[in-house]
Amino acid sequence: MLYILDEPSIGLHQRDNEKLLATLKRLRDLGNTVIVVEHDEDTMYAADCIVDVGPGAGIHGGEIVCVGDVEKIKQCPNSITGKYLSGERKVPVPEKRRKGNGLFLEVRGAAENNLKNINVKIPLGEFVCVTGVSGSGKSSLVNEILYKALARDLNRAKTIPGKHKEIRGMENLDKVIAIDQSPIGRTPRSNPATYTGVFTDIRMLYAATTDAKMRGFTPSRFSFN
Numbered sequence: 001m002l003y004i005l006d007e008p009s010i011g012l013h014q015r016d017n018e019k020l021l022a023t024l025k026r027l028r029d030l031g032n033t034v035i036v037v038e039h040d041e042d043t044m045y046a047a048d049c050i051v052d053v054g055p056g057a058g059i060h061g062g063e064i065v066c067v068g069d070v071e072k073i074k075q076c077p078n079s080i081t082g083k084y085l086s087g088e089r090k091v092p093v094p095e096k097r098r099k100g101n102g103l104f105l106e107v108r109g110a111a112e113n114n115l116k117n118i119n120v121k122i123p124l125g126e127f128v129c130v131t132g133v134s135g136s137g138k139s140s141l142v143n144e145i146l147y148k149a150l151a152r153d154l155n156r157a158k159t160i161p162g163k164h165k166e167i168r169g170m171e172n173l174d175k176v177i178a179i180d181q182s183p184i185g186r187t188p189r190s191n192p193a194t195y196t197g198v199f200t201d202i203r204m205l206y207a208a209t210t211d212a213k214m215r216g217f218t219p220s221r222f223s224f225n
Helices: 014-029 041-046 070-075 080-086 138-154 192-196 198-207 210-215
Strands: 002-006 033-037 050-054 063-068 104-110 118-123 166-168
Touching: 002 014, 014 033, 014 041, 041 070, 041 080, 050 070, 050 080, 063 070, 070 080, 104 138, 138 166, 192 198, 198 210
Parallel strands: 002 033
Antiparallel strands: 050 063, 104 118, 104 166
């Protein structure tokens, strides 16, 4: 049997990635063929064979750069992937960290799902990463509590936040924008308004005009489709 997986490691903690790779190896050991589309370094090291496509993206890609194990990819002069695997290229680590603006956003008494009545203080004006193994409570804290509470109070959204006592420091923000894993539209008619969902409100606004009502136009009349 052939198994094909498209970027299965996305969003996984390193511990969970190890479990994923162990599962894929077991499938292989049972006599199956496993193909994964991946950028994950651990996956490339675990693979028996790597097919490196490139060398670049778009019109600069579309070619087979190299095929072989990870050591062969490292030695391929035209492989950007190989250059990162070998250490020739690296993602630079900042020597200095931004100190922020001295203000904080504090979630108190977070108790949604498995969160145990925790308090979290988040510095503003900084690049903040929330991490942990799958199921540890990251999404409950950030998406269910923090985002939904801010969207309700700052954006006047009708979201219902998860269980918590209070959020302090909200007065230091004027808006919240969430970018999730929803796929971006891939048609020529897609634009920022359709992606964010605001185009639905725009169509309803057009349909509510006097001229539109006289002509019997509904919101669908103002769709690109």
